[in-house]
Amino acid sequence: MIEFDNASVTYPGGVRALASVDLRIPKGEFVVVVGLSGAGKSTLIRTVNGLVPLTGGSVRVGDRNVGAQGRKERRALRSDVGMIFQHFNLVPRMSVLNNVLVGRLHAVPTWRSLAGWYGSADVERAMNALERVGIVDKAYMRASQLSGGQQQRVGIARALAQEPEVVLADEPVASLDPPTARAVMADLKDINRSMGITTLVNLHFLDLATDFADRIIGLRGGELVFDGPVSEVDADVFSRIYGRDLTADDVLEGRAAL
Numbered sequence: 001m002i003e004f005d006n007a008s009v010t011y012p013g014g015v016r017a018l019a020s021v022d023l024r025i026p027k028g029e030f031v032v033v034v035g036l037s038g039a040g041k042s043t044l045i046r047t048v049n050g051l052v053p054l055t056g057g058s059v060r061v062g063d064r065n066v067g068a069q070g071r072k073e074r075r076a077l078r079s080d081v082g083m084i085f086q087h088f089n090l091v092p093r094m095s096v097l098n099n100v101l102v103g104r105l106h107a108v109p110t111w112r113s114l115a116g117w118y119g120s121a122d123v124e125r126a127m128n129a130l131e132r133v134g135i136v137d138k139a140y141m142r143a144s145q146l147s148g149g150q151q152q153r154v155g156i157a158r159a160l161a162q163e164p165e166v167v168l169a170d171e172p173v174a175s176l177d178p179p180t181a182r183a184v185m186a187d188l189k190d191i192n193r194s195m196g197i198t199t200l201v202n203l204h205f206l207d208l209a210t211d212f213a214d215r216i217i218g219l220r221g222g223e224l225v226f227d228g229p230v231s232e233v234d235a236d237v238f239s240r241i242y243g244r245d246l247t248a249d250d251v252l253e254g255r256a257a258l
Helices: 041-048 071-080 096-107 110-115 120-132 148-161 178-195 206-212 235-242 252-257
Strands: 002-011 015-025 030-034 056-061 081-084 166-170 198-202 215-220 223-229
Touching: 002 041, 015 041, 015 056, 015 223, 030 041, 030 178, 030 206, 041 056, 041 166, 041 198, 041 215, 071 081, 071 096, 081 148, 096 120, 096 148, 120 148, 148 178, 166 178, 178 198, 178 206, 178 252, 215 235, 223 235
Parallel strands: 030 198, 030 215, 081 166, 166 198
Antiparallel strands: 002 015, 002 056, 215 223
C-alpha cells in the first residue's frame, strides 16, 4: 500500500508542485499518472522514495512514513522501491551486467561494491532480471552500444535486481519511438502482473495510459483532478485533466504520424 495523506510540495521560490493530495494505491496495482508538463507528475512519484521531500502532509509505503526516515532507514526504503528514469541513467562505459548489478548495491558491503566484487547470487539475480526483459544476450556489451529501447530495458532490469516491492517509472518511454514505447510498457505491465509489484508510472501519451493502466490519476497544477479505473476514462475526462481538448501530440499514435 502507498498512501498520500494531504501531501504537499512547494519548491523554493513558492512554486507549488503538489497541493493536498490524498491517494491510496493498493499492493499490486498498475497506476498511470497523467497531466501536462509541470502538473506535478514527477514530483508525485519522487515523494514515494524521498527523492523529493514533502513540505506538508505525509507519504507512507507500507508501514513506513517516508518523511520520517533517517539516512539508514531511507536507504532501506529505496532498496524496496525501484526507480526507472526517462533518460535511463546508465553508466555508458560499463557493461550491461554491471549496470544491472548497481541494483544490488544495497545488499553488498561498500568495500565490495567499490571493488566491483559481487557474489554469485547477486550475479544470478542480475542475469535473471536481464532474461526477464529479453536482453540477457547483451549482458557483456557496453551500455553505450545498445539502442534506446534496450537501454531502458537495462534500467528496468536494474530495478528488478533490487527485488523491489514498488516500481516507479518517471516518463519511461518519452524518448522512445512508438513501437519501442509500447514494448517497454508491455514489459512493465507483464512484470506487474506476474510478480505482483506495485507500479506507478508517469506518462504523457494518453493512449498508452488507457491501454496499459488499471487506474489513472490525473494531476493539474499540482492538484488531483481525477482518480478512477480506465473504464471511466473518456475524452471529457482527459479534457478536464488537461484543461483543453486533446491534440495529436497527446497520443503516441498521433506523434508517430507527425
